Amino acid sequence: MIFRDYIDSPCGLRFILDQLQLMSSCGRKRLLSKELITSEDEREKCYSQLKETFKTLYGNPSPQISATLASVKHKLMCLRDIEGTLLRLKGKVVLDDIDLFEIKYLALLNNAVREDIRILNISGFELNDLEDVVSILDPDGVKAEGFYVYDAYSKELANIRKELKGLKISASKGMAEVSATSDRELELLGKEKLLEVQIREELSDKLRAYSTLLLDSLNTLSDLDILLAKSLMIKSLGFCFPKVSSDGTTIYKGMFHPYIVYLYRENASGGKEKEFTPIDIDFSLESISIIGANMGGKTVVLKMLALNQLLFQFGFGVAAHSATIDIKEGVEICIEKQEDMTSGYSSFASEVKSIDKVIQRALAGERILAVVDEPARTTNPIEGTALVGALLNILKQRNISLILTTHYNVKGNYFRRFRVNGLKDGKMDYMLKETTEEDVPHEAINVARSLDVNKEWIELAQRELGNNKK
Amino acid sequence: MNSFIGEIKKYNSLSIVGLEKNTGKTVCLNYILDRLPSDNYSVAVTSIGIDGESKDAVTSTAKPEIVLKEGTYFSTSEAFYSRKSVLSELKEITSESSSLGRIVTAKVLREGKVLLSGPSSSQGLSRWVDGMKKYNVNLTIVDGALSRLSSASPIISESLILTTGAAYSSDMATLVRRTKYIVELVELEKVEDSLIDRFINKDRGVWGIGEDGSMIDFKVESSLAVEKIKDDITAGVRVVFVGGALTDRFVDILLSSKQCSGLVLVVKDFTKIFVNELIYRSFIKRGGKLKVLQRSKLIAVCVNPVAPNGVVLSSEQLCKSLAEVVKVPVYDLVKNKNIA
Incomplete structure (x- = not known):
C-alpha cells in the first residue's frame, strides 16, 4: 500500500499531509507514491537521516545553518517536475529548447542545493553531481539559467549568425522586401535552422546517457523536500x-x-x-x-x-x-x-x-x-x-x-x-x-444527562433500568 | 510638448488596448518598439490574447507581425515558443499558464518576429509585470486584447494607449462619440487620498460614506445584487463605492433616487465600469459624479481608418474630429510615421 491509499482513511493522515510544509509539487507527488516501509534496514536509514536533519536544523542552529536552510527551501520551491521530459529523453526523443532549458535548470538547481547540503552537513544525505550535464548545456560556462542553441556549439553556426547579424535582417521591412533583397539571408536562415536541429539532436544524444542520473536527482531533491518538511513537523506538532x-x-x-x-x-x-x-x-x-x-x-x-x-x-x-x-x-x-x-x-x-x-x-x-x-x-x-x-x-x-x-x-x-x-x-x-x-461500564445515561438533554427522557430511562434490575 | 515616445518613456509600464479587433494595436506596438532607444533601455512585452499572427483568424486579412529588437524580453506560451523563428535565449518558465501551455520568458538575440500569447488574467498580468523587474527592464508593454479592457487596469500598467478605428464603427460620428466616451472613463477624476485608503482593499460589496464621514456597509456581494438593498442607498450618503463591477442597473437605481445630485459614485478603476453611455450621461446630468481610486495615464489615442470589411475613413478627418473631443494626442501611425 502507498501513502495515497491511506490519506482518506478516517485516522487523520490527510491532516498530516495538509500540515506538511512541502516546497515542491514533486515532493508531494513523491510522498503520495511512497510505499509503507516494512524493512528494518530501510526504516533505520530513514530515521537516522531524519534525526540527523532535525538535530542540525533545530538543535540550536547557527545563523549560517538557518540561512542555508532558508536558501534550500527557496530553491526547492523552484523545483519543477520534469519527469515527463526525462522519460521522453530516455525514450530517444529529440528535445526542444524548452526541454533543454528545464534540464539545465534542474542540473543547476541540483548542484546549488548540493553545495548547501554540504554546509548543512546532513550525513547520509547526498545529491548527485550534475556538473557534466551543466557543462553540456552551458558551453560558455556562465552557470546562469537560460538556454538557446549557443554559438559555442558550432563554429559554422557562429559564423552564420555573425553574417546574419551583419546583414541586419529587419522583418519590419515587410516580407516582399526581404525576399527581394536578401536571398543570402534566407539561405543563411535555412542553414542556421538546420544546424540548430542537428545540435539539438547531438545534445539529446549526449544527455540520454544521464537520463537515469537526472531522474534520480529529481527524486532525491523531492526526498530532500520531504525530509525537511518531516523535520519541521516534528518541531511544530511536538512529535x-x-x-x-x-x-x-x-x-x-x-x-x-x-x-x-x-x-x-x-x-x-x-x-x-x-x-x-x-x-x-x-x-x-x-x-x-x-x-x-x-x-x-x-x-x-x-x-x-x-x-x-x-x-x-x-x-x-x-x-x-x-x-x-x-x-x-x-x-x-x-x-x-x-x-x-x-x-x-x-x-x-x-x-x-x-x-x-x-x-x-x-x-x-x-x-x-x-x-x-x-x-x-x-x-x-x-x-x-x-x-x-x-x-x-x-x-x-x-x-x-x-x-x-x-x-x-x-x-x-x-x-x-x-x-x-x-x-x-x-x-x-x-x-x-x-x-x-x-x-462493561454502565455510564450511558449519566453521559447523556451531562449533555443537558430532555430530563423527562433521561429519568424515564433511569426508572426503566431500575425496573429491569428488579 | 513631449514627443509620443518621450511621453511613453516617463512610465515603467504601458498597455495598448484596442477598442475593437483590427484597430491597429500591433502597428502601434511595432511603431513604439521600433522607436524606443536600444542603448541602456530595455523593454519586455507580452499579450493578453494572441498577437503577431500573420493572418487574422476571424477575417482572414493580412496582419502586421510583431517584430522585436535584440535585447527585448518577451513572454509567450510554450506552444508558440517551440515554433518561434526569432533567435532568442529562453530565460524563464513562469508559473503562469494559458490555454496554450505555460508562459515562458525569453530575450531576443537577433531581431525577428514573434507570436505573443501571455497570461490571460489581470492577476497573472500584474504578476508578470512584477516578475519582469528582475531583468531590470525599463518598460513593460502589455498588448491588450479585444474587449479585454481589464488589461488596461492601473493595477497592471501605469500608462495606456487606446487604439480605435473604422473597425470599431464605420460611421465616423458614432466612432468619435464611442471613443470619446471610453476616453472620458479612462480620464475619470481620482478621489481624494483619504477615500482611497478606506476603499482600496475592498474588492467586493457596496459601501457608503455617510454625511458624518462614517462608513456604511450595504451588505451586498456586488452591485448586481442591488435589488437586495431595501433602503434608498443615497439617503444620508455622500459617497457610494462599488467594490466590483458597476452595472447599468445600479446606476439606474441611483437615478431613481431623489438625492442623486451631488452624489459621488466611486469604482476601483475605469475597467470596472459596465455602464451604457446614455445611463452614464443621465447620471452626470442629474448632478452625480463618477470617480475612481486608481487611474492610468492615457498617453494617446491611435487610429486606424481602415476596416477589414473595406471601409476606409478619412484619416485626417478622423484625427481632427477625435482631437476636438479628447484632450490627449490622436495619431494615425501608418500615415504619419514621424510623430516621435
Missing part, C-alpha cells in the same frame, strides 16, 4: 522519534492526536484551550478490547494507533511523548466514515466485509495492525456480542495486533481489556487502564 520494537510489543507513552490538539487550539475561547489527555497504551501480537463510556475517547484511541503506525511506517515523527513500535506488514482501519451508498452495501454489510478482510490477512499469517471500531454495533446485542467475542477469539494467537472498541459484554480471558476511566465528578477522564472485569 517524538519512535524506537523500533524488538519483541513485537508496541508501547506508547503520552500518545495524542495532532488533529484534535489542533482543533482545541483553533477553538480556544478567551485564551483558554481545552486540554488533550495523553494516552498510555501497550500491546503485542494479541487481541485487545477497549471498553468504556460513550464520549470517552475510545474511537480516538483507535485513530491515534492507526495514525501513529502509519506515521512510523512512512518515516515521520510520531504523535506521542515516547513510542516503541513494532513494524507491521500492513494497517487495517475499520472505522466507519459514512455509509458508502455507491457500494450497494448496508453499513452492517460493509463493516462485516472489511472485518473479513482483516481475518483473511491474519489467517494468511500477515503481521498487521487492525483497529476495529465497535464491530457489529448496528445489530442486536445478543448476536453482536457473539460476533465480537468470536472475532477476538479467532485472531487471538495470530501475527496480528487487533484492537477493537465495544459496548458489548464479551466474557472470557482470551483477550486483554482496557477500560476508559470514564466520568468522575461530572468530568470525563479519558485515561485507559487495564482491567480484568468482564462487565
Whole structure:
C-alpha cells in the first residue's frame, strides 16, 4: 500500500499531509507514491537521516545553518517536475529548447542545493553531481539559467549568425522586401535552422546517457523536500522519534492526536484551550478490547494507533511523548466514515466485509495492525456480542495486533481489556487502564444527562433500568 | 510638448488596448518598439490574447507581425515558443499558464518576429509585470486584447494607449462619440487620498460614506445584487463605492433616487465600469459624479481608418474630429510615421 491509499482513511493522515510544509509539487507527488516501509534496514536509514536533519536544523542552529536552510527551501520551491521530459529523453526523443532549458535548470538547481547540503552537513544525505550535464548545456560556462542553441556549439553556426547579424535582417521591412533583397539571408536562415536541429539532436544524444542520473536527482531533491518538511513537523506538532520494537510489543507513552490538539487550539475561547489527555497504551501480537463510556475517547484511541503506525511506517515523527513500535506488514482501519451508498452495501454489510478482510490477512499469517471500531454495533446485542467475542477469539494467537472498541459484554480471558476511566465528578477522564472485569461500564445515561438533554427522557430511562434490575 | 515616445518613456509600464479587433494595436506596438532607444533601455512585452499572427483568424486579412529588437524580453506560451523563428535565449518558465501551455520568458538575440500569447488574467498580468523587474527592464508593454479592457487596469500598467478605428464603427460620428466616451472613463477624476485608503482593499460589496464621514456597509456581494438593498442607498450618503463591477442597473437605481445630485459614485478603476453611455450621461446630468481610486495615464489615442470589411475613413478627418473631443494626442501611425 502507498501513502495515497491511506490519506482518506478516517485516522487523520490527510491532516498530516495538509500540515506538511512541502516546497515542491514533486515532493508531494513523491510522498503520495511512497510505499509503507516494512524493512528494518530501510526504516533505520530513514530515521537516522531524519534525526540527523532535525538535530542540525533545530538543535540550536547557527545563523549560517538557518540561512542555508532558508536558501534550500527557496530553491526547492523552484523545483519543477520534469519527469515527463526525462522519460521522453530516455525514450530517444529529440528535445526542444524548452526541454533543454528545464534540464539545465534542474542540473543547476541540483548542484546549488548540493553545495548547501554540504554546509548543512546532513550525513547520509547526498545529491548527485550534475556538473557534466551543466557543462553540456552551458558551453560558455556562465552557470546562469537560460538556454538557446549557443554559438559555442558550432563554429559554422557562429559564423552564420555573425553574417546574419551583419546583414541586419529587419522583418519590419515587410516580407516582399526581404525576399527581394536578401536571398543570402534566407539561405543563411535555412542553414542556421538546420544546424540548430542537428545540435539539438547531438545534445539529446549526449544527455540520454544521464537520463537515469537526472531522474534520480529529481527524486532525491523531492526526498530532500520531504525530509525537511518531516523535520519541521516534528518541531511544530511536538512529535517524538519512535524506537523500533524488538519483541513485537508496541508501547506508547503520552500518545495524542495532532488533529484534535489542533482543533482545541483553533477553538480556544478567551485564551483558554481545552486540554488533550495523553494516552498510555501497550500491546503485542494479541487481541485487545477497549471498553468504556460513550464520549470517552475510545474511537480516538483507535485513530491515534492507526495514525501513529502509519506515521512510523512512512518515516515521520510520531504523535506521542515516547513510542516503541513494532513494524507491521500492513494497517487495517475499520472505522466507519459514512455509509458508502455507491457500494450497494448496508453499513452492517460493509463493516462485516472489511472485518473479513482483516481475518483473511491474519489467517494468511500477515503481521498487521487492525483497529476495529465497535464491530457489529448496528445489530442486536445478543448476536453482536457473539460476533465480537468470536472475532477476538479467532485472531487471538495470530501475527496480528487487533484492537477493537465495544459496548458489548464479551466474557472470557482470551483477550486483554482496557477500560476508559470514564466520568468522575461530572468530568470525563479519558485515561485507559487495564482491567480484568468482564462487565462493561454502565455510564450511558449519566453521559447523556451531562449533555443537558430532555430530563423527562433521561429519568424515564433511569426508572426503566431500575425496573429491569428488579 | 513631449514627443509620443518621450511621453511613453516617463512610465515603467504601458498597455495598448484596442477598442475593437483590427484597430491597429500591433502597428502601434511595432511603431513604439521600433522607436524606443536600444542603448541602456530595455523593454519586455507580452499579450493578453494572441498577437503577431500573420493572418487574422476571424477575417482572414493580412496582419502586421510583431517584430522585436535584440535585447527585448518577451513572454509567450510554450506552444508558440517551440515554433518561434526569432533567435532568442529562453530565460524563464513562469508559473503562469494559458490555454496554450505555460508562459515562458525569453530575450531576443537577433531581431525577428514573434507570436505573443501571455497570461490571460489581470492577476497573472500584474504578476508578470512584477516578475519582469528582475531583468531590470525599463518598460513593460502589455498588448491588450479585444474587449479585454481589464488589461488596461492601473493595477497592471501605469500608462495606456487606446487604439480605435473604422473597425470599431464605420460611421465616423458614432466612432468619435464611442471613443470619446471610453476616453472620458479612462480620464475619470481620482478621489481624494483619504477615500482611497478606506476603499482600496475592498474588492467586493457596496459601501457608503455617510454625511458624518462614517462608513456604511450595504451588505451586498456586488452591485448586481442591488435589488437586495431595501433602503434608498443615497439617503444620508455622500459617497457610494462599488467594490466590483458597476452595472447599468445600479446606476439606474441611483437615478431613481431623489438625492442623486451631488452624489459621488466611486469604482476601483475605469475597467470596472459596465455602464451604457446614455445611463452614464443621465447620471452626470442629474448632478452625480463618477470617480475612481486608481487611474492610468492615457498617453494617446491611435487610429486606424481602415476596416477589414473595406471601409476606409478619412484619416485626417478622423484625427481632427477625435482631437476636438479628447484632450490627449490622436495619431494615425501608418500615415504619419514621424510623430516621435
